[in-house]
Amino acid sequence: MKKIILFLTFLIAFIPLNAQTEAQQKLADAYLEKYAGFAVEEMLRSGVPASITLAQGMLESNYGRSELAVKANNHFGIQCHGDAWKGKRYEHMDAGELRQFRKYKSVLESYEDHSNFLLKNKRYAFLFELERTDYKGWARGLKKAGYAEDPEYANKLIRVVEMFGLDAYDKMTQAPDADKKKEGKKEKKKDKKPEKVAEQVETPQVVVVVEQPEQLTERQRRSYRYTLSREMYSLNGVPFVYASGGETYSDIARQYDLFLREVLSFNDAEQDCELLSGTVVYLQAKKNKAAKGNEQYAVEEGMDMKAISQKFAVKLKKLCKLNNVSEDYVPEAGAVIKLR
Numbered sequence: 001m002k003k004i005i006l007f008l009t010f011l012i013a014f015i016p017l018n019a020q021t022e023a024q025q026k027l028a029d030a031y032l033e034k035y036a037g038f039a040v041e042e043m044l045r046s047g048v049p050a051s052i053t054l055a056q057g058m059l060e061s062n063y064g065r066s067e068l069a070v071k072a073n074n075h076f077g078i079q080c081h082g083d084a085w086k087g088k089r090y091e092h093m094d095a096g097e098l099r100q101f102r103k104y105k106s107v108l109e110s111y112e113d114h115s116n117f118l119l120k121n122k123r124y125a126f127l128f129e130l131e132r133t134d135y136k137g138w139a140r141g142l143k144k145a146g147y148a149e150d151p152e153y154a155n156k157l158i159r160v161v162e163m164f165g166l167d168a169y170d171k172m173t174q175a176p177d178a179d180k181k182k183e184g185k186k187e188k189k190k191d192k193k194p195e196k197v198a199e200q201v202e203t204p205q206v207v208v209v210v211e212q213p214e215q216l217t218e219r220q221r222r223s224y225r226y227t228l229s230r231e232m233y234s235l236n237g238v239p240f241v242y243a244s245g246g247e248t249y250s251d252i253a254r255q256y257d258l259f260l261r262e263v264l265s266f267n268d269a270e271q272d273c274e275l276l277s278g279t280v281v282y283l284q285a286k287k288n289k290a291a292k293g294n295e296q297y298a299v300e301e302g303m304d305m306k307a308i309s310q311k312f313a314v315k316l317k318k319l320c321k322l323n324n325v326s327e328d329y330v331p332e333a334g335a336v337i338k339l340r
Helices: 002-046 050-061 067-072 107-120 122-129 135-144 153-163 166-171 218-224 249-255 260-266 305-312 316-323
Strands: 089-094 097-102 233-235 238-242 280-282 296-298 336-338
Touching: 002 050, 002 107, 002 166, 050 067, 050 107, 050 135, 050 153, 050 166, 067 089, 067 097, 107 122, 122 135, 135 153, 135 166, 153 166, 249 260, 260 280, 296 305, 305 316, 316 336
Parallel strands: none
Antiparallel strands: 089 097, 233 238, 238 280, 296 336
């Protein structure tokens, strides 16, 4: 009899838990169907892991159902913070206090602003040194930097990522289809340029596959606040433009609402100068290593370490450390340089 009672007690306790898990899964599936594409596109543009963006969106907006999400399209709880925010505001009670939050025209705009918020705030800069697949490091880093007051914030993010397998989105190189109709964003997709044949360097036992730049979509370029007539590209997940002859780093910084020091840092440049036509100018920090498939590089004539770092969108310091050489080292033509 006792065994039967224990079994029934377990069964009664299990049924609501199971039902709750199923309900959460349905909410998560609906949210991902609408917004996973936005998160992946923002990851490819900014470097913020899609898993973290989605986990924050789910937590902060209660799967898109919170008052702030419904009435202000704000999925990340970002406040106005004085006069820094020039857009519309929405007053909302938070932790017993009336606060002003950013109000957006669409959820897509909220996702874009979330990425920019992390990119432009110095307190989050250290996060971009992490691999985009390190969702645990990002979750703990966000808590450390003060994104949320909840002491369990990092653990909650990690649980959401693992519960719904959100880390799978961090490995994507192309965004899944998003629900554009509900966002009122009916955009025609531009045909992608044909992929170029991989470059092969005729060096004994060394075959180098060089990643080709990808042209960014209109949505990916929108947040840079510059005319869409200028094409933007991406290499190793880092957006860049080709300079016109006579342009300077400061010219490009102004065009993209960046500080000169940021652009110089992104490109491992010491000072502002006139640029040759076709010079690659990165608009965000380069990565710690090259893209997968670019393991090593057979040096071409006249290439120094800085030129190689620009060619593969890898930070100069990281590249030199990987090869145990100084930043002013000039390798001989044919020498093999590690990229990962």
